[in-house]
Amino acid sequence: MKPSPTISDRIAPAAVILSMMAALYMVFIAVPNDAFQGPVQRIFYVHLAMWLPTFAAFGIVGLTSTLFLWTRNRRWDHIATASAELGLLFCTLGLATGCIWAKPIWGTWWTWDPRLTLTLVLWMIYAAYLLLRNLATDPNQGSVMAAILGVSGVVNLYLVNRAVYWWRGIHPAVVVTKEGESGLTDPMMRLTLMVCLLAFFLLFVWLLRLRVRTAHLEDDVDELRSRVLAAGV
Amino acid sequence: MFALLWKDLVIELRTKETLASLFLLGTLLLLVLSFAFDPTHPMREQSAPGVLWVAIIFSGTSAINRSLLRERENDCLSGLLLAPIDRGTIFFAKTAVNLILLLTAELFLIPLFIFFFNLPFVSTVVRLAVVAPLATLGFAAIGTLFAAISLRTRAREIMLPLLMLPLATPLFLAAVEITRDLMSGANYAQVSHWFKLIVAFDVVFLVVGWLTFEYAVAE
Amino acid sequence: MRSAAPRPAESSVGSVAGGLPGAWIDESIAARTSLENAIILSNVSRTFGRVRALDAITLAIPRGAATALMGPNGAGKTTLLKLCATLLIPSAGELRVNGSNPVQDGAAVRSHTALLGHDSHLYGDLSAEENLLFTARLHGIPDAREKISDALGRIGLRAVARRSVRTFSRGMQQRCALARVLLQRPALLLLDEPATGLDVAARDILYEIVHELRRDGTTVLVTTHDVGECLAICDSAVILAEGRVAWHGPVSAGDRDVLERRLRSAAAKDS
Numbered sequence: 001m002k003p004s005p006t007i008s009d010r011i012a013p014a015a016v017i018l019s020m021m022a023a024l025y026m027v028f029i030a031v032p033n034d035a036f037q038g039p040v041q042r043i044f045y046v047h048l049a050m051w052l053p054t055f056a057a058f059g060i061v062g063l064t065s066t067l068f069l070w071t072r073n074r075r076w077d078h079i080a081t082a083s084a085e086l087g088l089l090f091c092t093l094g095l096a097t098g099c100i101w102a103k104p105i106w107g108t109w110w111t112w113d114p115r116l117t118l119t120l121v122l123w124m125i126y127a128a129y130l131l132l133r134n135l136a137t138d139p140n141q142g143s144v145m146a147a148i149l150g151v152s153g154v155v156n157l158y159l160v161n162r163a164v165y166w167w168r169g170i171h172p173a174v175v176v177t178k179e180g181e182s183g184l185t186d187p188m189m190r191l192t193l194m195v196c197l198l199a200f201f202l203l204f205v206w207l208l209r210l211r212v213r214t215a216h217l218e219d220d221v222d223e224l225r226s227r228v229l230a231a232g233v
Numbered sequence: 234m235f236a237l238l239w240k241d242l243v244i245e246l247r248t249k250e251t252l253a254s255l256f257l258l259g260t261l262l263l264l265v266l267s268f269a270f271d272p273t274h275p276m277r278e279q280s281a282p283g284v285l286w287v288a289i290i291f292s293g294t295s296a297i298n299r300s301l302l303r304e305r306e307n308d309c310l311s312g313l314l315l316a317p318i319d320r321g322t323i324f325f326a327k328t329a330v331n332l333i334l335l336l337t338a339e340l341f342l343i344p345l346f347i348f349f350f351n352l353p354f355v356s357t358v359v360r361l362a363v364v365a366p367l368a369t370l371g372f373a374a375i376g377t378l379f380a381a382i383s384l385r386t387r388a389r390e391i392m393l394p395l396l397m398l399p400l401a402t403p404l405f406l407a408a409v410e411i412t413r414d415l416m417s418g419a420n421y422a423q424v425s426h427w428f429k430l431i432v433a434f435d436v437v438f439l440v441v442g443w444l445t446f447e448y449a450v451a452e
Numbered sequence: 453m454r455s456a457a458p459r460p461a462e463s464s465v466g467s468v469a470g471g472l473p474g475a476w477i478d479e480s481i482a483a484r485t486s487l488e489n490a491i492i493l494s495n496v497s498r499t500f501g502r503v504r505a506l507d508a509i510t511l512a513i514p515r516g517a518a519t520a521l522m523g524p525n526g527a528g529k530t531t532l533l534k535l536c537a538t539l540l541i542p543s544a545g546e547l548r549v550n551g552s553n554p555v556q557d558g559a560a561v562r563s564h565t566a567l568l569g570h571d572s573h574l575y576g577d578l579s580a581e582e583n584l585l586f587t588a589r590l591h592g593i594p595d596a597r598e599k600i601s602d603a604l605g606r607i608g609l610r611a612v613a614r615r616s617v618r619t620f621s622r623g624m625q626q627r628c629a630l631a632r633v634l635l636q637r638p639a640l641l642l643l644d645e646p647a648t649g650l651d652v653a654a655r656d657i658l659y660e661i662v663h664e665l666r667r668d669g670t671t672v673l674v675t676t677h678d679v680g681e682c683l684a685i686c687d688s689a690v691i692l693a694e695g696r697v698a699w700h701g702p703v704s705a706g707d708r709d710v711l712e713r714r715l716r717s718a719a720a721k722d723s
Contacts, residue, residue: 069448121399124399125399128395131392131395132396137386139501141452144448144449145382145448147448148445148448148449149400151445152378152438153400156400156403156434156437162403163430166430226499226504236590239586244575244578247577307572307573308569308573309573311567312573313590315538315539315565316591317560317562
């Protein structure tokens with residue numbers, strides 16, 4: 001059914017692998033130790049790189065959910081599901097790497113810092129999103145209902161953000177300067193961060209493509225299965 | 234829309250099942266949470282607002298679920314959907330019914346809360362008079378939308394809080410913070426940003442519900 | 453042996469299934485054909501997950517006709533009714549009900565359509581009278597109280613009008629649902645195995661009401677397994693099998709054996 005791999009099919013994994021190798025090299029070898037935090041700070045490059053895919057993914061969920069409700073084209077639903085899954089994956093990794101970084105630096109695995117709180121709330125929303133799909137009595141309906149949640153999630157994002165910042169009104173400035181300063185003192189550090197951001201974003205784009213394609217193939221298989229059954233073979 | 238309101242309120246007046254369970258569950262939660270947060274502590278005004286709102290939210294969640302579950306008997310929901318009205322109207326009517334039920338329950342729960350926590354009656358009631366209806370409106374709207382959704386899933390009772398509570402974070406934070414700040418002597422100007430947040434939330438979910446309810450109920 | 457009814461939807465063959473709504477058919481054709489046909493389906497499919505309940509059905513039901521939807525269990529009969537009642541949305545294809553598109557303009561379709569199905573849509577905590585009053589208000593029916601009283605009298609429930617529906621037997625609930633149809637006087641009446649649970653007397657009232665509504669020009673679409681019922685109410689029949697139209701044609705009282713043979717062959721093909 002599908003044509004042979006196109007050029008971009010070959011380039012995408014190659015770009016991901018190359019940029020990942022570069023990122024690993026820079027994080028572990030090329031970049032100097034942080035003056036205050038020591039080697040622990042190196043996880044920060046990977047940690048920060050998780051947030052670009054996470055927020056991109058949740059944005060895509062909102063956009064494609066709206067388009068799906070509007071046009072009823074299954075294509076948008078496939079992209080929304082794939083994005084939600086990947087967003088949740090990167091979000092989980094981001095939370096995990098953040099905790100690992102926070103233990104030696106802040107002396108605790110978890111603080112109710114607004115950014116952490118926001119991320120945890122997002123994680124809950126998109127975990128519920130995926131659960132809703134699985135627990136729907138009818139898959140078509142699951143798609144529609146999940147789309148409503150996807151739209152609500154994005155529309156609500158700003159309000160959640162404001163709420164948690166006001167709730168923990170004192171902390172954010174501290175966090176921003178701490179991360180900002182330590183991350184950007186050395187040009188090599190800045191470059192490392194850029195490479196990491198690029199590498200993980202490419203990884204996200206590649207995985208998204210694969211996941212959407214899998215969803216299309218699953219649809220095709222279902223279609224063929226029902227045709228075969230209908231033909232009475 | 235008024236036909237829908239009339240129908241739901243007549244049924245509720247006749248059976249009183251939603252209100253009774255709402256009130257009893259709310260009281261029970263107040264009691265259990267009082268065990269967790271010492272209601273005789275001099276600093277109780279810090280924890281009391283949280284106790285009140287958790288009691289309202291959890292009893293309210295099951296009440297909203299109940300009010301939509303009623304439409305499943307004899308597949309009454311399909312009967313509603315066959316009416317020549319916009320499905321957004323059904324959403325508004327159901328939200329209004331849930332709002333009325335929740336506010337009625339709060340009318341009983343809030344005095345009980347004041348009584349348990351030994352708070353000044355008049356000033357506490359005055360402090361809650363604006364925030365409670367506003368927060369309950371948003372809660373009724375988001376609850377109605379997601380109860381309609383969770384009705385069509387396999388794990389109905391669990392799904393509603395799972396879907397709704399994370400999204401309702403801004404609403405609850407605002408309600409608790411306003412209540413706490415006002416109880417510790419802040420004036421309205423100092424909490425106006427929280428009020429704006431609640432109003433924004435109400436508007437957002439009334440609009441989202443109105444636009445998407447059709448998809449939530451139609452197959 | 454294919455469809456004997458006019459097939460006005462042919463102009464749309466080749467349209468994009470599942471594309472944007474409204475791009476389907478030349479509006480003038482739609483307007484002209486909707487004068488003759490109460491229901492037009494054009495390549496309509498509906499899937500439930502992996503199950504394809506309706507498979508690219510093209511069908512036209514003439515205005516004022518009474519048509520039976522027959523066929524083995526799971527053939528897609530109820531799905532078709534629910535599509536016409538706007539309770540379901542087609543997965544692909546286009547349909548028109550009394551000239552309106554149920555997906556875009558559901559309220560217009562619902563305002564002149566009534567569905568009598570397995571579920572009574574009655575609130576157990578309200579009385580029969582209150583249930584009907586609720587329906588009347590939803591549908592904006594004037595002089596509701598008189599009409600309700602008439603309808604309840606007609607179907608023999610006047611004595612229990614104020615009893616809560618929860619205390620009714622299945623048959624009484626079904627009668628009460630029938631009273632609602634009488635109240636609505638719809639232009640399109642959809643019946644989903646309407647005689648289930650009714651006693652002989654109530655069934656006779658049902659048939660009588662159907663005939664009466666038809667004299668006023670109501671289009672009737674009824675799903676049934678009972679050939680006798682089909683012949684008692686309908687002048688044409690559609691046999692569905694595996695979500696497709698297996699046969700569509702006129703029926704008359706003498707056709708009993710022919711119709712039964714057709715149903716058997718559709719069922720045989722099904723298994």
